[in-house]
Amino acid sequence: DIQLTQSPSFLSASVGDRVTITCRASQGISNYLAWYQQKPGKAPELLIYTASTLQSGVPSRFSGSGSGTEFTLTISGLQPEDFATYYCQQLNSYPALTFGGGTKVEIK
Amino acid sequence: QITLKESGPTLVKATQTLTLTCTFSGFSVSTSGVGVGWIRQPPGKALEWLALVYWDDDKRYSPSLKSRLTITKDTSKNQVVLTMTNMDPVDTATYYCARSGVTIVQGVVGPEKYNWFDHWGQGTLVIASS
Numbered sequence: 001d002i003q004l005t006q007s008p009s010f011l012s013a014s015v016g017d018r019v020t021i022t023c024r025a026s027q028g029i030s031n032y033l034a035w036y037q038q039k040p041g042k043a044p045e046l047l048i049y050t051a052s053t054l055q056s057g058v059p060s061r062f063s064g065s066g067s068g069t070e071f072t073l074t075i076s077g078l079q080p081e082d083f084a085t086y087y088c089q090q091l092n093s094y095p096a097l098t099f100g101g102g103t104k105v106e107i108k
Numbered sequence: 109q110i111t112l113k114e115s116g117p118t119l120v121k122a123t124q125t126l127t128l129t130c131t132f133s134g135f136s137v138s139t140s141g142v143g144v145g146w147i148r149q150p151p152g153k154a155l156e157w158l159a160l161v162y163w164d165d166d167k168r169y170s171p172s173l174k175s176r177l178t179i180t181k182d183t184s185k186n187q188v189v190l191t192m193t194n195m196d197p198v199d200t201a202t203y204y205c206a207r208s209g210v211t212i213v214q215g216v217v218g219p220e221k222y223n224w225f226d227h228w229g230q231g232t233l234v235i236a237s238s
Contacts, residue, residue, distance in 0.1 A: 001171065034224040036155075043204055043228035044155065050211070055226065087155055091211075091222035093168040097145075097157040 002026055002090050006100035012108040019075040021103045023088035028068045032091035035064055035073045038102075039084045048073065049091070075105075083107055110134035112144075112205050112229035122238045126192040130205030130229060137181050137188065138163055143208035143223060144181065144188040148201040149231075156201075160208060160223060161188055168221075195236040202231040 003026040013019050023033065031051035036044035046055045048064035051071055061076045075082055088100040116128035130144060137144055145160035159179040160168045169177050178191045188205060206225035213220050 032222050036225075038155075043206075043231050044225070045228070046224060046226045049209065049224040049226075050222075089155075089157075089224070091224055093160055093221055093223055095171050097160070097168075097170075097223060099147075099155040099157065101154045 001096045002029060002092070002098055004088050004090055004098055004100035006086075006088060006103050009101060009103060011103060011105050013078055013105060014108045015078055015080055017078045019078050019082075019105060021073045021086055021105075023066075023071045023073070023100050025069045025071070025090060029090050029092065031067045033064075033066070033071050034089045034091060035062075036087045036089065037082075037084045038087065044087060047086075078105075080107075110207060110227045112207060112227060114203060114205050114229045114232040116203075116232055116234065118233060119235050119237060120195045122196055122236060124195050126190075126195050126199070126234060126236075128190045128192075128203055128205075128232065128234075130188045130190070132186050132188075132205075132207065132229075135207060136183065136186070137161070138183045140164075141210050141212075143210050143221075144205060145208050145223070145225060146179065146188075146190045146203060146205050147225070148199075148203045150198075150201040153201075158192075158203075159190060162208075162210065162221065166221070197236050197238050199236045200234065202233050204231045205229045 034049040038044040112132040146158040208223040
């Protein structure tokens with residue numbers, strides 16, 4: 001299976017900060033990566049797919065980039081509602097879809 | 109409006125079989141390019157993909173759990189059912205169903221399906237007791 005490693009696993013930031021989360025794949029996956037946001041007690045929500053395509057309705061302060069083995073999720077101007085846990089996911093179901101371990105973004 | 113909702117038992121005993129139903133509206137699983145998957149999340153831990161069924165009845169399973177999982181779809185009822193045999197306390201988790209957007213890319217050995225989950229159910233907590 002393709003392993004996804006997110007860094008950092010925990011991040012403390014202030015409202016208005018620019019935040020970057022990295023996801024590294026154990027082998028090249030082209031641009032087949034998605035990002036999700038999950039708030040406590042809630043289901044994940046899709047932010048970005050195919051590495052950089054913003055899901056409909058997601059604020060433009062979220063952006064994704066990367067290809068191959070290294071990907072980033074950037075939040076430009078952190079808002080109070082953005083404090084959550086973020087997961088990356090590689091999109092190929094053969095042999096298995098996989099998620100990263102998560103990055104928790106907390107208020108500094 | 110697309111909605112999904114999971115249903116099933118909250119408590120199962122070890123060795124028993126878990127059956128979860130995902131009932132959805134706002135889309136059809138017979139529409140080309142659509143799939144429905146199951147993902148679980150143990151308390152305080154990361155997401156883990158379990159299974160996926162596509163519009164063409166192609167089915168994919170997590171290799172580590174494949175021997176215990178069965179996924180089926182009932183297009184007429186707008187439902188997808190997941191069964192997991194031989195439950196164990198380590199299977200305690202919130203189980204989510206989600207609609208998958210799918211893009212097909214021609215690979216070396218044939219068409220490959222790439223999936224992201226664009227709509228999720230609220231999740232259902234399943235506790236497996238010993």
